[in-house]
Amino acid sequence: MSKEGAIRDPFRELVEAYALGSLDAEERVRLEAHLATGCVDCAKALGEALWLVSQLACLAPAAQPSAMLRGRLLKTVRGQAQQSDVQTSATTIPSWMWGAVAAVMLLALYNFREARSLRVTIRQTQAALNEQVAFQKKSAQELALARREALILTDPRSIKVVMPSTRTGLPDLHVSWHATLGILISGEKLPPPSGTRTLQLWLIPKVVGAKPVPSLTFRPDSDGKFQLLVENPPDAQLDTKALAITEEPEGGSPQPTTTPIWAGSVAGK
Numbered sequence: 018m019s020k021e022g023a024i025r026d027p028f029r030e031l032v033e034a035y036a037l038g039s040l041d042a043e044e045r046v047r048l049e050a051h052l053a054t055g056c057v058d059c060a061k062a063l064g065e066a067l068w069l070v071s072q073l074a075c076l077a078p079a080a081q082p083s084a085m086l087r088g089r090l091l092k093t094v095r096g097q098a099q100q101s102d103v104q105t106s107a108t109t110i111p112s113w114m115w116g117a118v119a120a121v122m123l124l125a126l127y128n129f130r131e132a133r134s135l136r137v138t139i140r141q142t143q144a145a146l147n148e149q150v151a152f153q154k155k156s157a158q159e160l161a162l163a164r165r166e167a168l169i170l171t172d173p174r175s176i177k178v179v180m181p182s183t184r185t186g187l188p189d190l191h192v193s194w195h196a197t198l199g200i201l202i203s204g205e206k207l208p209p210p211s212g213t214r215t216l217q218l219w220l221i222p223k224v225v226g227a228k229p230v231p232s233l234t235f236r237p238d239s240d241g242k243f244q245l246l247v248e249n250p251p252d253a254q255l256d257t258k259a260l261a262i263t264e265e266p267e268g269g270s271p272q273p274t275t276t277p278i279w280a281g282s283v284a285g286k
């Protein structure tokens with residue numbers, strides 16, 4: 018028992034071990050007698066110790082037992098190894114203290130629940146934030162795309178191509194081809210290709226005998242509309258004689274397998 022200095026309360030060092038129920042009978046009686054005198058420091062320390070015990074019971078990682086408490090724990094473990102009639106903490110803690118223990122346990126449980134609900138809130142906030150970022154990213158991409166399409170449509174340097182249909186009753190398709198921003202083709206009131214078949218764009222080279230260069234595939238939406246942006250055409254304006262659109266199996270073809278449904282000459286500027 019350390020009794021260094023008159024200022025220091027010797028009972029204070031026993032409080033943690035007391036809360037754990039690891040004091041021997043003599044120490045326990047002496048500390049209880051001391052607590053009964055109404056020592057504010059020890060009462061406060063006991064409250065904290067009980068909180069700590071409850072935190073240990075909840076395995077809260079934040080609980081940090083003092084060196085003194087660890088020592089007492091070791092002593093208890095050693096004592097239990099030596100004696101068979103060791104008292105448990107339940108019998109060592111006097112009955113009048115159980116109200117305080119219950120209150121502290123309740124507080125710990127409350128904190129645990131609070132922490133859990135806080136984690137849920139953080140997760141939800143994080144998810145909402147991610148959604149927001151994704152939405153902004155998507156909006157930014159859509160905006161960039163819309164801006165690009167608008168530039169292709171309005172730039173006087175874009176080549177305009179009208180693609181009449183080879184089939185009666187089908188509307189013309191309209192093409193704007195910007196040398197650097199790409200090809201934009203749009204149409205409406207189109208019947209959907211049968212089954213999973215798709216429409217495919219071809220660039221017909223000026224070079225005599227050269228094969229059509231395959232480009233993107235597309236399908237009109239349920240309203241029969243489509244807008245196709247070819248950001249990186251597979252061939253240059255100057256090398257292209259005409260554009261054509263055929264119906265192809267799903268995924269497109271390396272070479273046209275049907276005759277074009279639409280075709281239009283590219284008249285360079």
Ligand SMILES: [Zn+2]
Nearest residue numbers: 026028056059
């Ligand atoms: Zn005291």
